[in-house]
Amino acid sequence: MIFADLIVVAVSPDGVLVLGTWNVRGYPEKTAERAEWLSNTLLSMGLDIVCIQEIGNQADSDAFLDKEKGFDIAAFENSSDKMDNAIFFAGGIQILDVPDPHGFQHPAQAAYFRYRGFDAMLITVHLSWSDRARREKERELLPEIVQRALQVDPDVIIAGDFNTTERSGDEISSLADSLGLQVLVADNTSIGTTYSGASYDFILVSPDLVEEETIGSSHIVEPSEEALNLAKSVSDHRPVIAQFRTDEKYADCKGWPPRALLSFSWDTTATAAADEPACVSCLAALNAASYGAFKAVDGIGDVLAQRLVDGQPYASTSALDDIRGIGPVKMEAILDALCSGQP
The missing domain is CATH 1.10.150.320 (Photosystem II 12 kDa extrinsic protein)
Known part of the structure; x- marks a missing residue:
């Protein structure tokens, strides 16, 4: 589905786009107190795009759009997994909900988006936790996915819950290196992205993004001391956010939708036709x-x-x-x- 030329209030008055990722461990919340805390936290982060892991079904995705202020569009495909990934966008952002990469226990979600001069392929993943062998196979899928995304646009973002460990070869840095991407290391990384102190949640970006649009490091959002127990009851994961410049000079594609995506496939042999170059x-x-x-x-x-x-x-x-x-x-x-x- 193509959402083009949306006439809505601009995303951020300062031209900065805020992107986040959060494993919410199910949505919606079962109590009013927890639901209110989650909504207030989402609002306080000033998010323009948020990747959410563990959305149960289409009804839950629709409920998110109805309940959470500032989000108008979702890239979501329902599955039988009950732990799906979704990407929610603020008004004013053009998106193309492209086909999703296959082969993941918790289905990945992909979308191409544009806001002012910031255009990128965004993929959110939630790699398997309980099945280590399955997680290894999912990691093996990612290099081809990244290469195909780079054929469309030099700006690629993969955000989500990678369930990486500190074991040799299983670190997020090792995974990013294998993909040719860079980890936006949080400025407060020592606290971990989970309340147990582990770090599973990251935003990975392509080198072109680092050179041009990325502003500083990422940041792990920490609840107040008073709200800590409530936050833990909502999810064992903390949200992670990053900021990006949206100056028009950084745009990689002209025209909407990009011609390279009109017949898009994750098959790396399905490159754009010669008269339809990628960005x-x-x-x-x-x-x-x-x-x-x-x-x-x-x-x-x-x-x-x-x-x-x-x-x-x-x-x-x-x-x-x-x-x-x-x-x-x-x-x-x-x-x-x-x-x-x-x-």
Whole structure:
């Protein structure tokens, strides 16, 4: 289902998008007190997108949208597992609920979204806890899933409950390395993402996101001392949140919906047709730009164009600021010219 051109109040007045993940251990809550605490906690985090693990069924997903303020759209597919994953979006975000990756005990959920200049493939997972062999097989599925997602957009996020341990080879860092992603390590990681002190819940992002949109580290949300027992009765997991920039210059795709997703499949052999290229990152466009492309930008002459070519490859778009003669105005003009023409 495609949700395009939503006319709703903008997500965040400061242009920052807040994404979170939380294993709520079932929804809705059975008592009014617990339900009120969960709703207030969700609201206090200022979330624009939240990945929720352990949604029981379609009725529970619908109840979340009815009850929880600020969320207007869900990417959700009901299954017989009764511990499904869901992604809930605030109004103003365009989403394409793409087919979901298969092979997981608790079915994964995927969606492509856009808000201003922030567009990305988002996947939420809840890897098996009780069946270690099953969890290993699920981990083996992830590299192919990530590679297929990267064929669509260089911005990829996988968030959820990974049930990783501290055993050698089973750490979240090892998993992220195998996927070519980076862990957004929490600024208060020592408390753990569960009340037992273990860390199972993470947000993993692709290198392009780290270079451009990611703001700082992630953060584990801790309840007040007074609400600690109530929080534990709601879930044994703490929520994890991260912030992202949404400047238009970071957009990797132009047009909606992206052509690369009109006939999307998780099969890695099902790449986009030659006349329907996938999204190209702003950084990739900058590093591929020719002398002529730079010179065509308003305000860039022969000398600056040559300096820009000599500066390639750039580690990030912000590295343009290191080129003599390139100030904020010219930098914005270059990025607008090179990135706005990407499909």
